[in-house]
Amino acid sequence: MSGNDEKIDETRRRFMMSGALMVSFSMLPGVKAMAQEVIADEGAVVHIGKATQALAGSLKTNPYLDAWIRIDAAGKVTVHTGKVELGTGVRTALLQVAAEELDMAPSLITFLTANTGASPDEGLTAGSHTIADSGSALLNAAAQVRGLLVDAAATHFGVSSGELVARNAVIKAPDGRSMTYGEAVRLVNLHRVATPDSPLKDPAKFDMIGTSLPRLDIPAKVTGLPSYVQDMTMPGMLHARVVMPPVYEAKLLETNAPGILKMPGVVKVVRNGSLLAVVARGEWQAVQAQRALSAGCKWTAGRSLPDPSTVHRDLKQISTEHIEIANVHVPAGTPVKTLSAKYSKRYMMHGSIGPSCAVALYKNGAMTVWTHSQGVYPLRDGLAEMLSMPKEKIRCVHVEGSGCYGHNGADDVAAHAALIAREMDGAPVRVQWMREQEHTWDHFTPAMVTEVSASLDAGGTIVDWNYSLWSSSHNERIVNAGRLIPAQMLEKPFAPAPSVPMVQPEGGGDRNAIPLYAFPNMRVMNNFSPTMPLNTSAMRSLGAHMNVFSIEAIMDELAAAAGADPVAFRLKHMQDPRARDVIELAARRFGWPGAPRKRNHGVGFAFGKYKNLMAYVAIAVEVSVVPETGQVRLEHAEVAVDSGQIVNPDGIRNQIEGGVIQSASWTLSEELQFDTSRIRSFDWSSYPILRYSAAPRAVNVHLIDRPGTPFLGAAEASMGPTAGAIANALFDATGKRLRDMPLAGESLRRQINA
Numbered sequence: 001m002s003g004n005d006e007k008i009d010e011t012r013r014r015f016m017m018s019g020a021l022m023v024s025f026s027m028l029p030g031v032k033a034m035a036q037e038v039i040a041d042e043g044a045v046v047h048i049g050k051a052t053q054a055l056a057g058s059l060k061t062n063p064y065l066d067a068w069i070r071i072d073a074a075g076k077v078t079v080h081t082g083k084v085e086l087g088t089g090v091r092t093a094l095l096q097v098a099a100e101e102l103d104m105a106p107s108l109i110t111f112l113t114a115n116t117g118a119s120p121d122e123g124l125t126a127g128s129h130t131i132a133d134s135g136s137a138l139l140n141a142a143a144q145v146r147g148l149l150v151d152a153a154a155t156h157f158g159v160s161s162g163e164l165v166a167r168n169a170v171i172k173a174p175d176g177r178s179m180t181y182g183e184a185v186r187l188v189n190l191h192r193v194a195t196p197d198s199p200l201k202d203p204a205k206f207d208m209i210g211t212s213l214p215r216l217d218i219p220a221k222v223t224g225l226p227s228y229v230q231d232m233t234m235p236g237m238l239h240a241r242v243v244m245p246p247v248y249e250a251k252l253l254e255t256n257a258p259g260i261l262k263m264p265g266v267v268k269v270v271r272n273g274s275l276l277a278v279v280a281r282g283e284w285q286a287v288q289a290q291r292a293l294s295a296g297c298k299w300t301a302g303r304s305l306p307d308p309s310t311v312h313r314d315l316k317q318i319s320t321e322h323i324e325i326a327n328v329h330v331p332a333g334t335p336v337k338t339l340s341a342k343y344s345k346r347y348m349m350h351g352s353i354g355p356s357c358a359v360a361l362y363k364n365g366a367m368t369v370w371t372h373s374q375g376v377y378p379l380r381d382g383l384a385e386m387l388s389m390p391k392e393k394i395r396c397v398h399v400e401g402s403g404c405y406g407h408n409g410a411d412d413v414a415a416h417a418a419l420i421a422r423e424m425d426g427a428p429v430r431v432q433w434m435r436e437q438e439h440t441w442d443h444f445t446p447a448m449v450t451e452v453s454a455s456l457d458a459g460g461t462i463v464d465w466n467y468s469l470w471s472s473s474h475n476e477r478i479v480n481a482g483r484l485i486p487a488q489m490l491e492k493p494f495a496p497a498p499s500v501p502m503v504q505p506e507g508g509g510d511r512n513a514i515p516l517y518a519f520p521n522m523r524v525m526n527n528f529s530p531t532m533p534l535n536t537s538a539m540r541s542l543g544a545h546m547n548v549f550s551i552e553a554i555m556d557e558l559a560a561a562a563g564a565d566p567v568a569f570r571l572k573h574m575q576d577p578r579a580r581d582v583i584e585l586a587a588r589r590f591g592w593p594g595a596p597r598k599r600n601h602g603v604g605f606a607f608g609k610y611k612n613l614m615a616y617v618a619i620a621v622e623v624s625v626v627p628e629t630g631q632v633r634l635e636h637a638e639v640a641v642d643s644g645q646i647v648n649p650d651g652i653r654n655q656i657e658g659g660v661i662q663s664a665s666w667t668l669s670e671e672l673q674f675d676t677s678r679i680r681s682f683d684w685s686s687y688p689i690l691r692y693s694a695a696p697r698a699v700n701v702h703l704i705d706r707p708g709t710p711f712l713g714a715a716e717a718s719m720g721p722t723a724g725a726i727a728n729a730l731f732d733a734t735g736k737r738l739r740d741m742p743l744a745g746e747s748l749r750r751q752i753n754a
Helices: 043-047 090-102 128-157 181-187 217-221 282-296 310-318 377-387 410-422 434-442 545-559 566-572 578-592 649-668 720-733 745-752
Strands: 003-006 068-070 077-080 109-112 165-167 171-174 177-180 238-243 250-252 264-270 275-280 321-329 336-344 356-361 367-369 394-398 429-432 450-455 462-472 521-529 603-607 614-624 632-641 698-704
Touching: 068 128, 068 181, 077 090, 090 109, 090 128, 090 649, 109 165, 128 165, 128 171, 128 177, 128 181, 171 181, 171 275, 171 462, 177 181, 238 282, 238 410, 250 603, 264 282, 264 410, 275 282, 275 410, 310 450, 310 462, 310 521, 356 410, 367 377, 367 410, 377 394, 377 410, 410 429, 450 720, 462 603, 545 566, 545 603, 545 720, 566 578, 566 603, 578 614, 578 698, 603 720, 614 720, 632 649, 632 720, 649 698, 649 720, 720 745
Parallel strands: 003 698, 077 109, 238 429, 367 394, 462 521, 632 698
Antiparallel strands: 068 077, 165 171, 171 177, 238 275, 264 275, 321 521, 336 450, 356 367, 356 429, 450 462, 603 614, 614 632
16 A cells, blocks of 8 residues: 655655664553652642643643653653553654654653553543644643753753754753753753643654654564563463353353362352353463353343344434534525435444453552553543542553454453452453453444435535434443443442433534535434443444445435536535645545446545544545445545644554545444344354455555644544445446445345346
8 A cells, every 4th residue: 555645845754763762661560660650730730720721632631741741860751641552553653742842862762651640641542632632732741841941951051042952852052061851850840730832843843743753563563572461471360251141131140160160270260240250370271161151150031132123213213312413594595406315324343353351460459450441540430439449549551452443342351350350369360351252242333324305406506404313322431330341240230320422523423423514504413312222332433434424425416416526516515625625635646537437346435524623534436346246345545634734644544544444344344243132243254344355455545744733633534434435436336326334245236136
């Protein structure tokens, strides 16, 4: 795959050749590093909350400079973020941001990610917010720290700050005198609240931001070195496996625990209500014992699941909260033609490649959990409630996990590990879910229904737009102990907090439901279901995948009704100049619409600005169809992206390419299999995802850099536009308007051959 950049000053895009990069963290609970000291004064943060609203990004909630950057007397620079690496490359990009404004080579910085009590509390790493929020905070914090150090050195030398040059943690005066950051920090107190104004560098002089610095995490991953929490080992570590109920709300009646205790290596069988686990000295011993223990369990019937054939009809009945999120009325032309359409999406799962895992140690009355959670602070608070322990006695340390894409089982397996570790005082316990548990106890992305009606005037302009969506919750994150699945199974169970809709402009199921196009009359309704027939929560892009799919599909139908080219039709209704730029760039790079297509090939186009807040993405695609089987392949895509100031171009391309491929898998193939008895997608054969053999032949990403503008998150921005472009390309290839995802396979074959 390849890509090209637009409007980029190549003189500032130099690779840093300053040696190896270092990122360190301790997996040993006995290590008490400076980075683990609690600096932020929570009371003061609350007190100055209003005064910090002008601060950049996450400085609003974590305003102390030394919550982000710490420098010891020896000159060691440690940079913290409350965000975590989920495979998107943000750890590298955030390091680049800090290194740029500190005027340091990245290899001289120790960079640490989320760890409760040590890092700033930035909540969740989700929603493409990391670079926008944490990156903006680090950019300004680093600039202010550098400015304070330089000012201190200037006072010491008796010169003006403008005469000094800072580079690689050394401040030099014109006369040859110098001072290290370690010496300068003795003259200034970094435990101070950030200010709204920062001495930021001129973007034209950046030498780190804007370069494709190699990712920190890749070498270990491609060489098979320990990289994930699944790889963790600790002295004396025990292995645990859990037995999960066969269906929601089933209660454990009896077990064969006495026989299990006689199996080789088994140390203990842990039971608390319907929570059941076996602990063994070896991992394979734990697996064998878990299988035997599971086979000997008796459960109550639990509750029935919905009928998959009526899910979308039922969704309309249980969506009892009706929220109007847009209502615009401006005089416009007279409607002469109205089109209406209904779209649907089935339940899907995260499909994390590595089943969820956690390691926990309970020792001396304190609990440490190593976890791939997206939010170590919310998880810590949930664990504290579940375990009836003070928050300060629980430490959650992020270690990357193999597979994420949203709210999978990471928090739940961490809760399992904590509960079991408390029964094994002094011994670290590793809990690894099995594949069928990861699949069947996932927090699925909800099924959805959307309906749209739009009218054209005599000039082919959209003059009226009515859009409605129906969905259950896309966000069941850990806000109390009851949101942790194991906590619901205890003898004294915790109840999950009620489901509530996420508010605009971010939105949940209604994310991107408000089009960016300029429509004079527009009404958008979010019909939210506070009840969930299946466990659901956040998956990459939330409702944006479905809403952009629906909006962009009907835009093509409206273009056809107006006798207009789909790209020209979009530009006609788009006023945002940056949106127009990406639309025009994607079309130009694709050569839209291109030469006449081969038989059973089609092209399609779509656009979206993620959450109407983040990155702009336009995409043109070519697909091929095998009519006899309904097989569809995304052959080729040209994608244009504007994510503001680019930090790491290759990192953005990686995320856009990955999003295109994953969205193609969702849009064409993925759907959860279940019946009224239980979840039936328990392995990869019952939940197939896109294989390497079906990967696109070419995905080219073209970046528009805008130096000095705010960072705009891009990681999830291509999901919706890809779905819309594929739907439009399938119509071009088959003449069939496909409105119900997944689009490929047997249903497509039947429509083609009807």
